Amino acid sequence: MNSTIHCESPWPHRFALVLVCVTFPLIWVGGLVTTYDAGMAVPDWPSTYGYNLFLYPWTTWFAGPWDLFIEHGHRLLGALTGLITIALVIVVWRNEPRRWVQWLTVMALVIVISQGLLGGARVIQDARQLAKIHGCLGPAFFALATAISVVTSSFWKQGPQLEIIGNTRSLYRVALFTAVLAYLQLIFGANLRHIPVTADVGQFRVALFFHLAGAAALALHVTILIWMVFRLTQPVKALRRPVSLLALLIVMQITLGVASWIVKYLMPISAEGRLREGGFVIEADGLLQALTVTAHMAGGSLILALSTMLALRAVRLAPSGTESSASFFCTSSRLTELTT
Amino acid sequence: MQCLVMLRFRTLAVLFTMALVAVGCDSPKAEFHLDRVFLHKTFGEPESREEADSLRNQVQNLKEVMVGLFGNPDEPHVPQLTDLDTTTVLDVGLIEMAAGRVASDEAGRGRGLYREHCAHCHGVSGDGAGPTAAFLNPYPRDFRMGKFKFKSTPLGVKPTHDDLRKTIIDGIPDTAMPSFRLLDDDEVDSLVHYVRYLAIRGEVERRLVMEVMTELDTGDLILDPEDRSNALVEENLELVKGAVATVVGQWANAASQVTEIPSPPDQWDSHDSVQRGRDLFFGSVANCVKCHGQLALGDGETGDFDDWIKEIDEKDPASKAPDFLALGVVEPRLLDPRPIRPRNLRTGVFRGGRRPVDLYLRIKNGIEGTPMPAAPASGLSEDDIWSIVAYVRSLPQEPISRPEVQVEYTRERL
Numbered sequence: 001m002n003s004t005i006h007c008e009s010p011w012p013h014r015f016a017l018v019l020v021c022v023t024f025p026l027i028w029v030g031g032l033v034t035t036y037d038a039g040m041a042v043p044d045w046p047s048t049y050g051y052n053l054f055l056y057p058w059t060t061w062f063a064g065p066w067d068l069f070i071e072h073g074h075r076l077l078g079a080l081t082g083l084i085t086i087a088l089v090i091v092v093w094r095n096e097p098r099r100w101v102q103w104l105t106v107m108a109l110v111i112v113i114s115q116g117l118l119g120g121a122r123v124i125q126d127a128r129q130l131a132k133i134h135g136c137l138g139p140a141f142f143a144l145a146t147a148i149s150v151v152t153s154s155f156w157k158q159g160p161q162l163e164i165i166g167n168t169r170s171l172y173r174v175a176l177f178t179a180v181l182a183y184l185q186l187i188f189g190a191n192l193r194h195i196p197v198t199a200d201v202g203q204f205r206v207a208l209f210f211h212l213a214g215a216a217a218l219a220l221h222v223t224i225l226i227w228m229v230f231r232l233t234q235p236v237k238a239l240r241r242p243v244s245l246l247a248l249l250i251v252m253q254i255t256l257g258v259a260s261w262i263v264k265y266l267m268p269i270s271a272e273g274r275l276r277e278g279g280f281v282i283e284a285d286g287l288l289q290a291l292t293v294t295a296h297m298a299g300g301s302l303i304l305a306l307s308t309m310l311a312l313r314a315v316r317l318a319p320s321g322t323e324s325s326a327s328f329f330c331t332s333s334r335l336t337e338l339t340t
Numbered sequence: 341m342q343c344l345v346m347l348r349f350r351t352l353a354v355l356f357t358m359a360l361v362a363v364g365c366d367s368p369k370a371e372f373h374l375d376r377v378f379l380h381k382t383f384g385e386p387e388s389r390e391e392a393d394s395l396r397n398q399v400q401n402l403k404e405v406m407v408g409l410f411g412n413p414d415e416p417h418v419p420q421l422t423d424l425d426t427t428t429v430l431d432v433g434l435i436e437m438a439a440g441r442v443a444s445d446e447a448g449r450g451r452g453l454y455r456e457h458c459a460h461c462h463g464v465s466g467d468g469a470g471p472t473a474a475f476l477n478p479y480p481r482d483f484r485m486g487k488f489k490f491k492s493t494p495l496g497v498k499p500t501h502d503d504l505r506k507t508i509i510d511g512i513p514d515t516a517m518p519s520f521r522l523l524d525d526d527e528v529d530s531l532v533h534y535v536r537y538l539a540i541r542g543e544v545e546r547r548l549v550m551e552v553m554t555e556l557d558t559g560d561l562i563l564d565p566e567d568r569s570n571a572l573v574e575e576n577l578e579l580v581k582g583a584v585a586t587v588v589g590q591w592a593n594a595a596s597q598v599t600e601i602p603s604p605p606d607q608w609d610s611h612d613s614v615q616r617g618r619d620l621f622f623g624s625v626a627n628c629v630k631c632h633g634q635l636a637l638g639d640g641e642t643g644d645f646d647d648w649i650k651e652i653d654e655k656d657p658a659s660k661a662p663d664f665l666a667l668g669v670v671e672p673r674l675l676d677p678r679p680i681r682p683r684n685l686r687t688g689v690f691r692g693g694r695r696p697v698d699l700y701l702r703i704k705n706g707i708e709g710t711p712m713p714a715a716p717a718s719g720l721s722e723d724d725i726w727s728i729v730a731y732v733r734s735l736p737q738e739p740i741s742r743p744e745v746q747v748e749y750t751r752e753r754l
Binding site for chain 2: 195196197199202203264266268280
């Protein structure tokens with residue numbers, strides 16, 4: 001096993017985890033910014049009403065209007081995420097021998113910087129189209145952060161503990177495709193949500209169709225994944241847990257999706273008349289609307305991250321053993337000792 | 341193996357980029373569209389090529405005149421009139437607050453309120469054809485005819501400022517129209533002014549289309565930009581000003597024509613009064629039963645249409661709608677011209693409000709733009725109307741108003 005590369009340091013994984021944990025709320029708050037149409041609550045960028053981002057008086061921030069509160073908060077969280085990404089790059093370059101992992105972190109840094117610039121450009125040019133791209137790149141970053149934390153985890157370094165018999169190769173293919181689908185679905189969702197007011201009913205219909213079809217495809221894929229994972233000869237917890245959680249999330253997500261429509265537009269017309277309505281009045285921008293829609297959006301990111309994790313784990317468990325895979329998988333002597 | 345995964349990464353990257361490009365496609369600039377259904381109905385199919393050309397010129401000119409009068413969605417104008425104060429009807433400051441793109445300032449004051457809250461259903465031009473409109477039942481209101489259903493004024497008279505405020509603040513139950521009670525007072529005012537602006541804009545457009553049709557010779561322009569001197573221009577300018585003044589005047593006068601609601605007589609909702617109301621409901625004068633049905637389930641006369649659908653065609657909108665679709669007009673009412681249903685009076689849900697005064701106004705004045713008629717001026721006294729109100733209010737309490745019983749009834753009838 002001379003070609004084995006050793007990855008001893010636990011720090012890359014720890015930093016990656018922190019990054020994942022900060023990115024998720026960032027996505028939530030970003031979603032709230034859209035929900036409350038607060039994207040232009042601060043008209044300048046990178047400054048906030050003339051102040052340096054970090055020096056904007058916190059009393060004004062807390063006491064100010066809600067729009068300003070979330071938009072400035074989003075900027076602060078974004079900046080924090082950027083700083084953590086920089087730290088991650090440094091830690092990984094110093095402690096992680098795998099070149100491609102090092103470059104993954106650089107990619108993350110590039111995305112986080114572009115994300116900041118895109119967010120800024122969206123404000124300066126007041127362009128909703130940019131807001132949409134900004135909103136789609138965010139989850140991609142979240143998925144990347146998840147990926148980095150998976151490939152630096154001890155699970156990754158340890159490799160398969162037992163010999164798994166079963167079609168793991170097609171499993172990881174399906175899993176990877178599911179992750180791609182999850183991302184596409186997210187974009188379809190963003191398309192639906194950011195449909196320009198100048199669009200006509202036909203364009204909205206197409207956007208809606210894609211989002212519904214995407215939901216169906218994703219649900220189907222997750223069902224297939226469950227079946228594949230539970231059919232493996234060995235009960236692989238590392239796959240069973242995420243895939244079960246994924247299934248749960250999909251169910252929740254579909255419920256939230258239907259709920260998002262109902263709290264905004266009431267019953268879908270196909271259901272009208274069959275379900276009795278009770279004189280319900282929708283409250284525009286009420287808490288119910290904001291929470292449902294933002295939760296639906298955050299759920300999408302979570303599904304993407306989880307399916308990315310599942311796909312990578314499936315990759316790791318697929319049969320390997322060639323020379324070149326050493327640099328890909330990496331091992332930790334500590335772990336090898338434990339397991340041999 | 342690694343190779344394979346790397347390949348996947350590349351496919352992934354390609355997919356990402358493709359998706360992002362698709363997302364990035366820019367949306368068209370917001371502008372007011374002319375009402376093509378009305379244009380086509382008024383002018384009909386041009387018979388020759390020359391006629392088509394001259395018509396196109398006239399319509400283009402009309403569009404320019406409209407922009408001159410009202411500006412565009414990003415920069416609205418309020419037409420100036422010499423002998424009429426427009427500010428109570430169209431306040432420039434409030435209209436600007438609702439117009440344009442969405443933003444807000446440090447004090448939290450919103451901008452672009454109409455596009456933030458309304459345009460995705462009611463459309464940028466107020467044509468009720470925003471992107472989501474086809475999926476809603478009832479369709480979002482098209483403001484361009486200047487007709488509004490729930491108001492305190494008689495048929496044919498515009499709603500007051502407070503009427504529109506009420507609809508925006510209360511919302512409309514069991515429809516997609518939400519309540520905007522969380523908006524600030526001045527924000528609601530700004531939306532009211534903007535809705536009025538869109539309505540006036542639409543009505544002036546309709547009037548000018550009619551003027552072009554009836555007053556101008558074939559091919560003549562309303563205001564020829566190259567010809568500023570002659571008498572014809574003066575004359576046409578008067579036409580335009582006249583159209584604007586008439587419409588704005590109607591809106592300005594609404595407040596003075598509010599229906600007075602007499603206070604209900606003693607015992608107006610007693611058992612006797614309800615019985616009297618019931619008799620009137622089924623009687624030949626009020627004849628509510630004709631539309632609302634024997635059991636008031638709203639299943640009496642069901643084949644009729646509201647005025648917005650009737651615009652397509654009075655009698656048979658469904659068969660005429662494809663003609664307009666063929667012209668490329670995409671509006672929900674053309675995609676599915678739904679008949680109007682008289683209200684089911686047993687659910688206890690009233691769109692215009694369920695207070696006795698709301699019902700009094702609906703029954704006394706009818707509902708603008710729908711078959712629901714005003715109470716006949718002679719034959720029904722004020723007390724009669726209060727009795728009918730009492731009866732209508734008692735309907736949801738009757739046993740038959742429970743859903744199971746209704747299902748039973750419908751099944752029997754089928």
